[in-house]
Amino acid sequence: LAKTTQPISMDSYEGQEVNITCSHNNIATNDYITWYQQFPSQGPRFIIQGYKTKVTNEVASLFIPADRKSSTLSLPRVSLSDTAVYYCLVGEKGGGFKTIFGAGTRLFVKA
Amino acid sequence: GAGVSQSPRYKVTKRGQDVALRCDPISGHVSLYWYRQALGQGPEFLTYFNYEAQQDKSGLPNDRFSAERPEGSISTLTIQRTEQRDSAMYRCASSPQGGLGNTIYFGEGSWLTVV
Numbered sequence: 560l561a562k563t564t565q566p567i568s569m570d571s572y573e574g575q576e577v578n579i580t581c582s583h584n585n586i587a588t589n590d591y592i593t594w595y596q597q598f599p600s601q602g603p604r605f606i607i608q609g610y611k612t613k614v615t616n617e618v619a620s621l622f623i624p625a626d627r628k629s630s631t632l633s634l635p636r637v638s639l640s641d642t643a644v645y646y647c648l649v650g651e652k653g654g655g656f657k658t659i660f661g662a663g664t665r666l667f668v669k670a
Numbered sequence: 671g672a673g674v675s676q677s678p679r680y681k682v683t684k685r686g687q688d689v690a691l692r693c694d695p696i697s698g699h700v701s702l703y704w705y706r707q708a709l710g711q712g713p714e715f716l717t718y719f720n721y722e723a724q725q726d727k728s729g730l731p732n733d734r735f736s737a738e739r740p741e742g743s744i745s746t747l748t749i750q751r752t753e754q755r756d757s758a759m760y761r762c763a764s765s766p767q768g769g770l771g772n773t774i775y776f777g778e779g780s781w782l783t784v785v
Contacts, residue, residue: 658703659715
């Protein structure tokens with residue numbers, strides 16, 4: 560399983576765009592990149608998933624360069640309610656059993 | 671059900687007692703995962719089921735921990751002879767197919783406190 564590295568924490572202000580980068584140097588050909596969000600006292604919640612280039616949904620965008628050794632989660636115009644822990648995971652689509660969460664990135668959004 | 675349901679939500683037990691934590695996954699979900707999460711840490715993988723088959727239990731910390739999913743639906747995580755270090759949030763998750771690439775849905779968790 561590819562190991563991921565993320566910043567431990569980030570601070571932002573309401574209305575700003577936040578970019579969280581995850582490194583996954585050992586990503587395999589069949590691996591997908593998935594991001595989860597976790598609020599205090601809740602379970603992690605799926606945000607977005609991608610394989611290459613760019614993926615966008617109603618919540619976020621995911622940018623993946625050609626070498627796929629990193630990925631960037633982009634949250635547009637964050638609000639206080641986006642304060643949470645964000646986890647980057649790497650693994651095969653439909654094939655990985657041991658889904659590993661790292662320590663994640665704690666995002667603090669200030670007023 | 672509409673989501674992953676876990677019970678009990680809170681459990682306080684005395685050291686040395688056995689506890690059983692139940693997980694009712696989303697209806698039809700093939701895969702079921704158990705995680706343990708300490709305060710301020712990410713979820714720690716414990717074990718994984720595909721239908722009724724326990725395909726990976728490498729995350730179970732020792733032989734006091736066991737899990738089963740006999741009919742491929744509801745699962746039970748059992749901790750025997752509990753110790754204070756077992757105190758944590760235990761989270762269950764399910765997904766429609768095996769593996770990371772399919773979205774994993776988490777339950778609200780079971781808080782276990784061993785006193």
